Amino acid sequence: KAGVTQTPRYLIKTRGQQVTLSCSPISGHRSVSWYQQTPGQGLQFLFEYFSETQRNKGNFPGRFSGRQFSNSRSEMNVSTLELGDSALYLCASSRGTGTGAYEQYFGPGTRLTVT
Amino acid sequence: KNEVEQSPQNLTAQEGEFITINCSYSVGISALHWLQQHPGGGIVSLFMLSSGKKKHGRLIATINIQEKHSSLHITASHPRDSAVYICAVDPGGATNKLIFGTGTLLAVQP
Numbered sequence: 001k002a003g004v005t006q007t008p009r010y011l012i013k014t015r016g017q018q019v020t021l022s023c024s025p026i027s028g029h030r031s032v033s034w035y036q037q038t039p040g041q042g043l044q045f046l047f048e049y050f051s052e053t054q055r056n057k058g059n060f061p062g063r064f065s066g067r068q069f070s071n072s073r074s075e076m077n078v079s080t081l082e083l084g085d086s087a088l089y090l091c092a093s094s095r096g097t098g099t100g101a102y103e104q105y106f107g108p109g110t111r112l113t114v115t
Numbered sequence: 116k117n118e119v120e121q122s123p124q125n126l127t128a129q130e131g132e133f134i135t136i137n138c139s140y141s142v143g144i145s146a147l148h149w150l151q152q153h154p155g156g157g158i159v160s161l162f163m164l165s166s167g168k169k170k171h172g173r174l175i176a177t178i179n180i181q182e183k184h185s186s187l188h189i190t191a192s193h194p195r196d197s198a199v200y201i202c203a204v205d206p207g208g209a210t211n212k213l214i215f216g217t218g219t220l221l222a223v224q225p
Contacts, residue, residue, distance in 0.1 A: 031211050037156075043201065043215040056210040088156050094211050101146030101165060101205045104213065106158040 002027065004093050004107035012113045018079040021110045025072050025093030031055075032074040033104065034066060037088040046089075049074050078112075086114045118142050121202050121216035128223050134189040136219045138202030141183065145207035149176050149187050152199040152218070161187070161200075192223045 005024045013019050025032050034046040045058040049068035066076040072093075078085055088111050092104040119140045128134050138147070149161040162169050162176040164185070169176050173192075178185040189196055202216040 033211050033213070035213075035215075042217050043203075043213075045212045045214070048211050050211075056212050058212070090156075090158060092158075092211075092213075101163060101207070102211060103160055103163045104148070104211060105160065106150075109156045109158075111156070 004091060004105050006089075006091055006107040006110050008110060009108065010111050010113075012115060013081050014115055015081055015083060017081050018077060019081060019112060020075055020077045021089055021091075021112075023074045023076075023091035023093075023107055025074070025091075026105055029093035029095055029105070030072050031094045031102070032068060032072065033092045033094075034074070034076050035090045035092065036060075037090060037109075038084075038086070043090075046076065081114045083114050086112060088112075116141070117217070118214050119202055119204055119216040121219050123219060124217065126219055126221045128192050128221070130193060130223055130225050132192050132223075134192050134196075134221065134223075136187045136200050136202075136221070138185045138187070138216055139183060140185075140202075140204045140214075142204065142206050142214070144204040146205045147178055147185050148203040148205065148213065149185075150201040150203060152201060154198075158201070189221075194223045194225050197221055197223050 031050045033048040047057045068074045088109045090109045092106045094102040094104045146165045173190045175188040199218045201218045203213040
């Protein structure tokens with residue numbers, strides 16, 4: 001079974017630009033969560049999608065958005081990039097059908113550098 | 116105060132030593148995860164537990180729900196165990212949000 005894939009793996013953007021990152025979950029997984037990792041703040045939850053619906057959102061500005069498609073693939077978008085958006089962006093997929101805990105499987109991440 | 120606290124932040128051990136990493140949390144949870152992150156970024160899930168104890172090879176994880184505390188033990192440590200170990204809690208509900216500790220950087224020297 002293929003793991004979680006993320007594209008692109010590395011990205012360099014300029015302040016003010018926008019960026020779209022993609023995540024393909026493990027086949028059969030309908031939940032995709034996105035996380036931001038920075039040296040200063042560590043790992044922080046961005047949002048989670050399940051069956052094309054956003055179920056939860058972390059404490060990030062509205063410049064951060066996402067969506068999920070009918071095949072469970074997910075994208076996140078960051079508009080008007082700031083230097084502080086430089087980070088490793090990780091997605092994780094799980095079966096996550098309802099309440100209760102589910103193991104999460106992480107992708108390799110997309111390293112975004114904003115100059 | 117962070118909702119998930121880990122200790123120690125840094126740990127250096129000699130090969131073969133027994134290692135313990137601690138995690139305390141202040142929120143209600145449905146499960147606690149132990150994750151491993153090697154340089155380069157990839158995160159691997161080691162354990163997910165909601166009670167008791169689990170063992171995979173040389174790794175053991177325990178959790179005490181009443182005390183809101185978990186430990187990760189590594190027996191007979193090896194240089195390939197060098198990594199960042201991260202504790203994360205799932206606060207429950209109909210979502211898969213995780214709240215993370217700051218991680219423990221482990222270096223095992225030969």
